[in-house]
Amino acid sequence: MKVIIAVLSAVLLHCTQAMAAAQTGFFIDAPITGIQYVTSSGIEGQTDQGAYQFSDGDVVDFYLGEGPSAFHLASVSAEKWVSPNSMTVTHTRTINMTRLLLAMSDFNKSDNILTVNQAKISQPAVQDFLGELNLIELDTLAQRYDIEIPSVGEAAAHLQSSYQYIKQSLSSDEIVYAPRDTELRDILIKTRNYQGHLCFYNVDEIDNPSYVGPVGSTTYKITNKxxxxxPDNGDRYxxxxxxxxxxxxxxxxxRTEExxxxxxxxxxxxGLFACALKGCTRTNLSGYVVEEYDSGNSYKYRANAMTFNPSTQIVLNKKQGLGQHEKVDGPNNxxxxxxxxxxxxxxxxxxxxQWQEKQINKEGVSYRCLDIKQGQVWATPFSDSHCRARNSAGFKNASVEFGDMWWLQSSAKDLYFYHLNIPVAWKDSNQTQHYTTWEYLPVSDSLNNGILYRxxxxxxxxxxxxxxxxxxxLTKL
Known part of the structure; x- marks a missing residue:
């Protein structure tokens, strides 16, 4: 009897500790109900007015819809609040995630609450749409399936109001960032220039010591005085x-000298100077603002988005022109x-x-295992089964398919997380030109954990x- 009591006590203690460890976070694109989530510690459920449960140190995956056709929104570090802006690196995916959620939800403006419309999501056409969807191609796929999507301007205004809600309801006085007397580095990646031309890192120039492509870098330290x-490459384009x-x-x-x-x-x-000297809360370092003003030299109509991840201690800023405007010349993008x-x-x-590659196209979803070693990529055939770590049997050399992984070349320097966010122009063995957009958002302080989008x-x-x-x-196993 004593043994049974001891076992029950241990179980109850374990459950109590687990319950005590659970925390509540919020998914805010306006507080939204009906988003599915799964954490790395095994907690799962659906958001209730934005609320979700997690344990300290968790990574959380969010999904729109249920079952095999559910659309994977993002994999992020679990925090007290997350938003489309904090879940994505590029402005395009931020805006399009918001547009998607608005399109698939009912919005109660008086209560400022979004509720996923499960009846709409269960429609066969919408299921097919979600099964094929990637956020970069939202407009193309929505047109193909005759699904109405809110405009970029509507989504930008909605994101702006979402951050007002965060500041009013979820703000904290906790100082999370105070980098005084700390050597800081800024990495600036230009993806489109002021003329509207797309920018790429040209892999053909990898051995050129005078070429770094669209990647600027500055190193500095803010002190009281x-x-x-x-010395660094600078950001003069x-x-x-x-x-x-x-x-x-x-x-x-x-810059060549200190x-x-x-x-x-x-x-x-x-901005960052105030943070360095006085310290900043997370909301000080997060926001989405639609800027529209005359700078004196030109008229500005653009989105300015900023987010800070307490787990990785990375500040991310992204700006993008919001399209044509009567007072702005050119495409404004x-x-x-x-x-x-x-x-x-x-x-x-x-x-x-070893990595798992999940490939998504109109035929559906398929998986294969990749083994990356000594600058080469080896792969198994595609199948409908998830990849598991395995021995070398069944792998064939697939390096010719991955010329966009320029960092695997012997002449490449060390690989850092920001390199995995650089658009790439590359040629295959037949000298055919190809283009790849990479996106990688670290979800833990090691920076080695996250999904790499190709x-x-x-x-x-x-x-x-x-x-x-x-x-x-691509997910590392």
Whole structure:
């Protein structure tokens, strides 16, 4: 009897500890009910006015819909609140996730609550749409399946109001970021220039020491007395003499010496400088603003999105023109992404090992195992079964399919998480031109955990637009 009591006590204690460890977070695109979720600790359910349960250190996957046809929205570190802006690297996917959720939900404006319309999602056409969907191609697929999607402008305004809700209802006074006297690094990736032309890293130039493509970098430190700037490539794009294209960083302007800029008073300074000296809450470092103003030189109509991940300690800023406007010349769709992090916290990624590739297209979803080693990619045939770690049997060399993994080349330098967010132009063995958009959002402080999205695309040079021909999700086993 004593043994039984002891066992029951242990079980009850374990359950109590598990219950005590559970925390409540919120998925906010307006508080939304009906989003399915699964955490890495095994908690699962659906959001109730945004609320979901998680344990400390969890990674959480969110889904729209149920069963095998459910659309995977994102895999992110579980936090007190998450939003489409904090779940994605690119502005396009942020906006399109919001548009999708609005299209598939009923919105009660008076209560500011979204409820997933399960009856709509269960319709055969919508099931097929979700099964084939990738967020970059939202408009194309919605048109094919005759599904009405809110405009970019509507989604931008909705995101803006969502952040107002977060500030009013979920804000905390906890200081989560105070990088004073810390060496910081900014990585700026230009994905489209002011002329509307798409920007790519040209793999043909990998051995050119004067080429870094569309990737700018600055290193600095904020102190009480001023700002130190350290040698780095800089972020000057293009050159007046036409030698450097407007998408590429001009290394002739890079900083070669350390320099100190004394600041007598930081009074009135904002942004990262204020965070460094006074500390910032998460809401100080997060927001979505539609900017519309005359700067004196030109009229601005663009989205300015910022987010901070407490787990990875990475600040992500993304800006994009919001399309044509009567006061703006040209297509108004320039875009860049900007990472800020402490230099000491970011180390090279280990890319070698076994991965699962999940391939998504109009025929459905299929899987295969990849084994990446010594600069080569080995793969099993595609099947409808999830990949599991395995021995080398059944793998064949598939390296020719992965010329966009430029970091596997012997001349490539160390691989960092931001490299996995650079659009790539590459050629196969027949010298046929290809384009790939990569996206990777780390979900843990090691930065090695997250889904790597691979969008193989076709470039329309006249319209400067990309059509996605193949989508893959790569997950390390």
């Amino acid at each position: 001023g700002i130190f700037e350290y 293009g050159s007046n003499d036409g030698v450097i294209a407007s998408c590429d960083v001009d290394l002739r302007a890079k 320099e100190f800029h004394e600041v007598s008073s930081f009074e009135g300074w904002s 320039a875009e860049f992404i900007w990472f800020t992090f402490a230099s000491r916290d970011v180390t090279p990624l280990s890319f070698e090992g 969008y193989q695309q076709i470039l329309d040079e006249k319209d400067q637009s990309l059509r996605t021909s193949q989508v893959s999700e």
